[in-house]
Amino acid sequence: MSHAIEVRELHYRAGKTFEIRDFALSVPTGSLYGFLGPNGSGKTTTIRLLLGLLRPLGGRIAVLGGEVPRDIPRILARTGYVPEQPHLYPTVTVAEAMRFHAAFYTTWDWPWADDLTRQFQLDRDSRLGQLSKGEMGKLEMLLALAQRPELLVLDEPTDGLDPVVRRDVLAALLDYVSQQNATVFISSHLVHELERICDWVGVMDRGRLVAELPMQSFKNGIKRLRVANPPALPGDTPFVLLARETANGALETWTVRGWQAPMGQYFEGVGASLREVIDLDLEEGFVELLRTFREPRS
């Protein structure tokens, strides 16, 4: 499997409190990769490192086959980027912002840019400083898409947008991905949004990658189990035990990752009995994952 983004042993420090250390990430080419994490977990910093906007202290970053920062102009020419905060010049108009952006990208697609302008109902003569948050979000997405990138890096692109605008922006994104086999790396703390569109997920917290796996495995693999007569020491489990809590008396609730039905045999082997397997949705799984990461089982 080839990777549009590959990060190994990344090390970066900002100030005295925040650090990314031993960070590794692999984004398969053509995937829709959801980059999940709570606010302040380091998602935006990681994205800025990927795009060469920040310099790491160590490690290796490869994007679209090029090394960061050595090949960064070539990488950026093939990458559409929507940052977390609006970054465009507020004094120019929508039409001028499009012309400015187009001047830097040989792959810029004017007919499609015009289509998106109409689709997003953007007034070409409006100054960017006068645009609403939703309109600015649409324009940022328009600029990223109309350059026809091989890789889209979207940093919380729908954060703070109303549901209608969010739907428009995501629809345009999915439309593009269906036309072109582009890779999308999208960060968000809105778990349900990513659940609908992504096929891979990476979870980041406190500067570390907590988990990285196909979305289906993530959704199916995290379960809550009701276990009667559980062993004091779980021993060598065939799944990853994230947390165990006493429910009542001899009944315990186990949160596990990597669960598959045949693994129920494990409980018979240790003298316990599995009473119930509860599916967790992505958000619950995400919360459990972070909880375990922050309070590791002793």
Place this chain on the structure above:
Amino acid sequence: MFRMILFTQWKWSRLVIALSAVAAFALPVLSVERFGRADVSRWEVQEMLTSIQAWGVLYPVLAAALALLVAALAWSPDHRSRHVYALSLPVPRWHYVLLRLGAGAILLAGPVLALWAGALVATTAATIPPGLHAYPTTLALRFALAVLVAYGVIFAVSSGTARTAGYVLGALGALIAFEVLAAAAEVNVHILGPVLLRLFVWPGPLEVFTGRWMLIDV
């Protein structure tokens, strides 16, 4: 690419450029206004030179102010967005800096040409006493050089982060503070003087700002 960089910089600094062009055209014209009259022969040559010299102080001031504003305006929108947009564009950083530098330098040509035109108009309209000569082109070239030197210096400082600019200004402030304290303590150490000499006396880069800026001279 360069056209769009030039366009944005024009958009951000057009008011400064327009006002500077008007001032640059008006300065030489106003400096000789009194000498266009028929009774100019009554004027003493010395008085004319003194007047021209007094007006001449305004040329380097205008050059420095123009350069300061155009250089600062070239970077302020990028500073405001913490350079995220500029850095995400697919050009090497040095290339982007050169594009912005070049665009600003081209915009500065407007006020320089206005000054040249104003100087030509002024010297044509004025009655120049025998023994004196007009130097409109020399004055315009000197103005152009002063503007470009100041623009280059200020552009270099403002192209960095606020921290870099802070270091530069901090170093200057520390130098002045040291000089003041040394003088107060009657310690015979002078740093600022030699530094200023290095900067403003030939072959210092700011030498162009010193001396007399004469539209009409012997």
